[in-house]
Amino acid sequence: MFDSIAPRYDLFNDVLSVGIHRLWRADAIDSLAPVPGHRYLDLCAGTLDLARAIATHAPGAIAVGADFSLPMLERGARKLNHREAVFSVAADALALPVADRVFAGCTIGFGLRNLVDYTAGLSEMRRVLEPGGRLVVLEFTTPPGKLFRTLYHSYFHHLLPRAGALISGDPDAARYLPDSVADFPDCEALSDMLTNVGFSRVRYRLLSGGIAALHTGVRE
Numbered sequence: 773m774f775d776s777i778a779p780r781y782d783l784f785n786d787v788l789s790v791g792i793h794r795l796w797r798a799d800a801i802d803s804l805a806p807v808p809g810h811r812y813l814d815l816c817a818g819t820l821d822l823a824r825a826i827a828t829h830a831p832g833a834i835a836v837g838a839d840f841s842l843p844m845l846e847r848g849a850r851k852l853n854h855r856e857a858v859f860s861v862a863a864d865a866l867a868l869p870v871a872d873r874v875f876a877g878c879t880i881g882f883g884l885r886n887l888v889d890y891t892a893g894l895s896e897m898r899r900v901l902e903p904g905g906r907l908v909v910l911e912f913t914t915p916p917g918k919l920f921r922t923l924y925h926s927y928f929h930h931l932l933p934r935a936g937a938l939i940s941g942d943p944d945a946a947r948y949l950p951d952s953v954a955d956f957p958d959c960e961a962l963s964d965m966l967t968n969v970g971f972s973r974v975r976y977r978l979l980s981g982g983i984a985a986l987h988t989g990v991r992e
């Protein structure tokens with residue numbers, strides 16, 4: 773699915789989030805707090821926005837973006853300039869071709885929801901993090917406030933799939949987004965998953981009234 777929507781993926785994000793995804797990504801990078809001289813992994817990296825943001829935030833850091841869709845990575849590679857220390861790797865998030873404990877931090881933006889096994893994915897992230905390394909999960913969630921949730925539901929489940937189908941040319945892909953968010957664990961359940969695979973200091977905060985959430989945890 774991502775192979776086929778790769779050419780329109782960035783437009784899809786900008787239009788359907790009215791650009792707000794850029795603010796959420798900035799929050800994710802602030803939570804990661806990357807520093808020069810260290811290696812960072814962005815998993816399910818897609819068109820490399822988060823990997824690029826890591827490299828821009830901490831010049832001298834190395835950012836590796838891993839994704840199993842080559843067309844998404846190729847689209848992202850076109851946005852790189854030669855000064856950005858961003859490397860892309862075609863890889864399955866559930867079986868990373870990476871040694872244990874090599875990254876100082878790991879981000880995954882709107883990616884965890886797509887994995888067939890969330891726990892296996894989180895365990896892989898923990899495996900490749902150094903002790904003390906930080907995980908940052910940026911993902912959609914369902915707003916807690918009743919009024920806002922009702923309004924947002926109309927947009928997310930009715931308007932967005934129609935507008936998304938027009939932009940992406942793929943009605944199934946546009947429908948997949950709200951369906952996969954509805955199936956995804958809520959913030960408390962996701963926090964428990966992070967704790968259960970071995971992350972400590974697990975926290976989360978809601979973004980934009982609970983449309984999205986940022987979870988963080990530390991590998992001891």
Ligand SMILES: C[S@@+](CC[C@H](N)C(=O)[O-])C[C@H]1O[C@@H](n2cnc3c(N)ncnc32)[C@H](O)[C@@H]1O
Pocket residue numbers: 774815816817818819820821822838839840841844863864865866880881882883886887888
């Ligand atoms: C919604 S996009 C998110 C892209 C990017 N992180 C962003 O913030 O825009 C989800 C990405 O996850 C990738 N993906 C899904 N399952 C994967 C897996 N098992 N291994 C690697 N990448 C995967 C897809 O190819 C797609 O590029």
